[in-house]
Amino acid sequence: MDVWPLPRIDARRCTGCERCVEICPTQALAQVAEKAVLRYPEQCVYCTLCEDICPTQAIALPFLVVFGDAQDK
Numbered sequence: 001m002d003v004w005p006l007p008r009i010d011a012r013r014c015t016g017c018e019r020c021v022e023i024c025p026t027q028a029l030a031q032v033a034e035k036a037v038l039r040y041p042e043q044c045v046y047c048t049l050c051e052d053i054c055p056t057q058a059i060a061l062p063f064l065v066v067f068g069d070a071q072d073k
C-alpha cells in the first residue's frame, strides 16, 4: 500500500524557475540549491500540476504504465 508513484524531477533539466513550487497545492515541492525537489513526498496528491507547468519537462509523473500484450504486427 505504500507504493505510490511520485513525481520525478530531472535536476539536469530543471532551471530553478520555481513554477512547480508555486503551483503545487500541497507544498510538496521546494526549491533547494536552485533546483526543485520533492521535499515532502507524503504530501503529494498526484495532481499533475507541476508536470504540466514545467517549461523544460523536468518533471515526470510515472503514470500507471500498462504494458499491453506486445503484438507487433
Ligand code: SF4
Residues within 6 Å of the ligand: 009, 013, 014, 015, 016, 017, 018, 019, 020, 021, 035, 036, 053, 054, 055, 056, 057, 058, 059
Ligand atoms: S517548473 Fe521545472 S524547471 Fe521550473 S523549478 Fe520546477 S522542475 Fe525546475
Ligand code: SF4
Residues within 6 Å of the ligand: 007, 023, 024, 025, 026, 027, 028, 029, 043, 044, 045, 046, 047, 048, 049, 050, 051
Ligand atoms: S503532483 Fe501536484 S501535489 Fe504532487 S508535487 Fe506535483 S503539484 Fe505537488
